[in-house]
Amino acid sequence: MRSHYCHQVTEQQIGESVTLCAWVQRRRDHGGVIFLDLRDREGLVQVVVDPDRPAAFASAEDCRSEFVVRVVGKVRARPAGTENPQLPSGKVEILAEEIEILSRADALPFPLDEEGIGENLRLQYRYLDLRRPQMLHNLRLRHQITRHVRNYLDAAGCIDVETPVLTRSTPEGARDYLVPSRTYPGEFFALPQSPQLFKQLLMVAGFDRYYQITKCFRDEDLRADRQPEFTQIDIELSFVEEKDVMALAEPMIRGLFRDVLQTELPDPFPHMTYGEAMQRFGVDRPDLRNPLELTELTDLMRSVEFKVFRAAADAPHGRVACLRVPGGASLSRAQIDGYTEFVAIYGAKGLAWIKVNDLASGASGLQSPIVKFLPEPVLQEILQRSGAEDGDILFFGADRAKIVNEALGNLRNRVGTDLGLVQAGWKPVWITDFPMFEFDEKEERWSSTHHPFTAPQSTDLATLRTDPEHALARAYDLVLNGNEIGGGSIRIHREEVQKEVFAALGIGPEEAQDKFAFLLDALRFGAPPHGGMAFGLDRLVMLMSGSDTIRDVIAFPKTQKAGCLLTAAPSPVADRQLQELGIRLRPGVGDGLQNP
Incomplete structure (x- = not known):
């Protein structure tokens, strides 16, 4: 039905007749001459409709935004001074000869060029939301990423093999999505949380190198970077050790960023053990763009009388640590109280702090409610270990190590962002020895x-x-800017x-x-030694596109409550279907419930 996409109409087509099929982005009436901005997935082009073409002019008068039209016309140069250098087609326009309205459009529930539209409305009319340039860009970026991955893994000798979607429930991991069986009454399939066991069986079968870009399912509480159904780049290799899996995966990610974003990542990626990551950053997925680090104080606090610190230091799994924030002495009491409330989310009972006003003055140069409980030598050791300087603040965590790590690790991210300490760029790191x-x-x-x-x-x-x-464990994760983008291990064979x-x-x-x-x-x-890893495709695209949530890089995502606003799923089913499956709902189950 068409000869060109909109962006393909350039100076090279001047004088030619072209046929376009597109949406009307905007209609403008300028003193008897009508301009239509046409849009398809590739871009925009301007169409001019003169009154001397009565049929085309009448159709143009009838057009409104988001009408679908077919336009036949001749390409000509735009008048001097009216060019649009932002568009590939910005130096030309199409003088319409025929305009056919293929489909009319009601008024849209939201303007496509407006920011800040509520997400629920966007998800309810997802097919309209996907017309917006940013959403189109995100999904095309996803396509580029999967194309690069497939080409790379094909060249590396991996075989793309599909594994079952209907499998059996496993006792480990997140909750399974269960599928009742009609032919085996009272029994259930489960949707796979990953192809883990099947890809291991492929290694036993001798396939040697496998990959799959596959859907996985987990019935778990959701966050901005999680969905009940998500996509993995799944890889498994035979006769390998950890370094061999990393040697395949690392160049793939480095080449992906080079080819898709024109960005160079470090070569090689740094390595860090799980123990070092937890000690320095409190998390096993550290954002290395953030210069803040934790300082270990557990051993030092076993000699003090301050009960809060001493009890944590003496506990079997206790920890005392501090987070130095350069320039943080300027924080107000209200800001500190806000951070205290923040760490409470992670189980911290409070947030002790010391402002370093004047190092040369010793304890008298420190401002804090807890200074009086700590001997001068201990204070000096804290300052030396942390590298504190005038104008800094030290935040302290004292509790079970799990609580201290989560509280200070997340506080590190929060403070680093609030104070603008997080550097630009990309910082990958392998985490090992879990x-x-x-x-x-x-x-x-x-x-x-x-x-x-x-x-x-x-x-x-x-x-x-x-x-x-x-x-x-012989396990390893690849972390990028504080996000785990891939993880794997050597398997038991x-x-x-x-x-x-x-x-x-x-x-x-x-x-x-x-x-x-x-x-x-x-x-x-006869199972060979084998290992592999899986990358979260949705999370990877989210990071590379600069999106805030993976819902913006999935064509038809679920809400944070695992519902689909577009199709109103999940939904009740007919009693007949339940009877065929041998299922009877308890009284009250499903009554009055609405799609989330």
């Missing part, structure tokens, strides 16, 4: 830090059960090791056989 297990206080048992198929670093399998707290890890997690032989018999069997039939 704990194998973490203690789940709600369940009162050990759980996997990554997943139960991650190989332990130790070859002494007995210690996995006797000393799980100190077991380290021997049956006896997998059984031992299951035992450490409280998964007994019967449960392991019931839920993972297919995996344990596969490990008995």
Whole structure:
């Protein structure tokens, strides 16, 4: 129906007849001559409609914004002084010969060129929201990223293999989305949280190098960078160690930024252990653009009488640390109180602080309610360790290490942003040597830090059960500007090791056989050493596009309550469908509920 996209009409087409199919961006009537700005996915072009073409002129008079039209006309140069250098087509215009209205449009529920439109309204009319240039840019960027990834992994010898979407529920990780089976009454499929076990089985099958850009599903509480259904760039390799997986993934990300954003990332990416990251930054995904760091004080506080610090320092899993903020002595009491409320979100009972006004004056040059409780030598050691200078403020955390890390780690990010300390650019870092297990206080048992198929670093399998707290995993994450964009591990490839890890997690032989018999069997039939990683495509596109939420880089996302405003899903289903599945709802379930 058309000969060109709008942006393809340039000076090279002057004198030619072209046919365009597009939306009317704007209609302008200038003294009997009508101008139509046409828009398609590639750009804009100006159409001029003269009264001496009565049929075309009548159609142009009838046009309104967002009408879909077909225009036939001749390309000519714009009059001098009317060019638009911002557009590829800005030096030309089309003199219309025919205009056909293909589709009319009602008044839109919101202007496409207006900022600050409520997100719920945007999601309800997502097909209109996607007409906006920024949304089109985001999804085209996503296309560029996936194209680059596929080309890179194809060239690296990886085979694209699809894995099942209907699988079985697993006892680890987030909640599964369950799918009832009609042919097996009372039994359920689960949507995959990842293709983890299937890609491992592909390695057992001898595929050697696999990748897939695949949908995954997790029924968990959402944040700005999470969705119930999301997309992973999934990779698995045989006969590899950690360095081999990194050697494949790192150039892929570096080349991606070079080709798509024309940006050079460091070569090589720096490495940091999990322990170092937690000690220096309080988080395992540090934003290295932020120069603020934590200072360890636990050992020092075991010698003081100040009960708040001493109790935390003496506790089995306690920690005392401080965060030095250069120039922070200028913070007002109201600002400090605001930060105190902020750390309370992470379980901190308070936020002690010391303002450094005059180092040369010793303790008298320090301003704080807690100075009087700390001996002069201890104060001097704090100042020396933290590198404090005149005009700085020190914020203190004293509690269980988990609370201190979360409170000061997030305070570091907040203060760095508030005070403009975060540098521009991109700062990737590999985080390695993760704990194998973490203690789940709600369940009162050990759980996997990554997943139960991650190989332990130790070859002494007995210690996995006797000393799980100190077991380290062969796991690694790639962090970019404080965001985990990818993570992976070397997998367990021997049956006896997998059984031992299951035992450490409280998964007994019967449960392991019931839920993972297919995996344990596969490990008995010649499984190669293997490992891999997965990248969160949505999060990666969000970062590269500069968006604030992954909802702006997904064509049809869910809300933060996991609902679809466009299609009003989830929704009730007919009683007949429930009867076929053998499902009966409890009284009251679903009554009066509306789509979130």
